[in-house]
Amino acid sequence: MSEIPGDLKFLRSHEWVRIEDDGTVTVGISDHAQSQLGDLVYVELPEVGDNVEPGASCAVVESVKAASDIYSPVSGEVVAVNESLNDKPETINEDAYGEGWLFVVKPSDTGEMEDLLDPEAYGELVESGEE
Numbered sequence: 001m002s003e004i005p006g007d008l009k010f011l012r013s014h015e016w017v018r019i020e021d022d023g024t025v026t027v028g029i030s031d032h033a034q035s036q037l038g039d040l041v042y043v044e045l046p047e048v049g050d051n052v053e054p055g056a057s058c059a060v061v062e063s064v065k066a067a068s069d070i071y072s073p074v075s076g077e078v079v080a081v082n083e084s085l086n087d088k089p090e091t092i093n094e095d096a097y098g099e100g101w102l103f104v105v106k107p108s109d110t111g112e113m114e115d116l117l118d119p120e121a122y123g124e125l126v127e128s129g130e131e
Helices: 029-036 110-115 119-128
Strands: 006-011 015-019 025-029 040-042 057-063 067-071 074-081 101-107
Touching: 006 119, 101 110
Parallel strands: none
Antiparallel strands: 006 015, 015 025, 025 101, 040 057, 057 067, 074 101
């Protein structure tokens, strides 16, 4: 299994969250998720200004194997999307925790972050195969 960055939180559905210095939340999918999906060929991102809810589908990634919904880890307003993924969705395969981020949310309830898995708990989830 790949290294899981220690500054991230995770949903059981394999989305990751990084809290930025300005209080916004960057969202992506884990390296484990992208490796399970295989080569990504299309990404459908939310629109800037969209409101998202925790656990609600707000984006889609498609690979040669399958299409998968992406769920928002927190509620709030989408303030940025990674437009470069429209032309190069494989960036997620190459750098899931870096350049492969999906969107940024200005959270309306930072307490929701408490419900997310820390890197150790996420690693245990992946290793257990209970996903």
